[in-house]
Amino acid sequence: MARALDVNVVIPPPLRPLFEGRREVSLGVPGSAGVGDVFETLLSLYPRLRQHLAGDRPATGGSYVHLALDSHSLEELALGGTGLSTGRRLHLFLLSRPPPSSPSGA
Template sequence: MARALDVTVVIAPPLRSLFEGRREISLGVPANAGVGDVVEVLLSLYPKLWQHLAGDLLATGGSYVHLGLHEHSLEELALGGTGLSTGRRLLLFVLSRPPPGIPTSASG
């Protein structure tokens, strides 16, 4: 049987109320788990997180969650891996999105 991975999720201050005030959450996940599995576990343990996920519906403004990964995790994901290994830290932070019709300051 494959050994479980210990993954730490670091919670940004604006999101801590969704996670009972916690700064970090340590999760034990199966060895073959990926980043998506970690997000699923977080959503099942902390259902208030759903309200901050960006979805396919029309954006109405407000804030939404971003997941930050270490460079090595991103490289592993790009090569078809899980993006996880024991000791890795995932960062959850929140950004705001303008209401529809309000131009952003980003230029492309």
């Protein structure tokens, strides 16, 4: 059985109200968990985060959440690994999407 991992997620100030004011959230995930599993766990524990997902709809402006990894994690993912290890810190960001522009010449 895979050993559990302790992963820390750093929360930016604009998202802290969704996380009960926390600056960082520590999660215990299965050793076989990947980055997607961490994100699903966050959505399960903090469902209001879902309102900030980009989704598949066309961009209409507003903000959306982005989960960033360090270069070591990205390299591991590229090689087919999970991108996670105990003590790994992931960072949430709230990014802005520009409003749709009107067609040129309109």
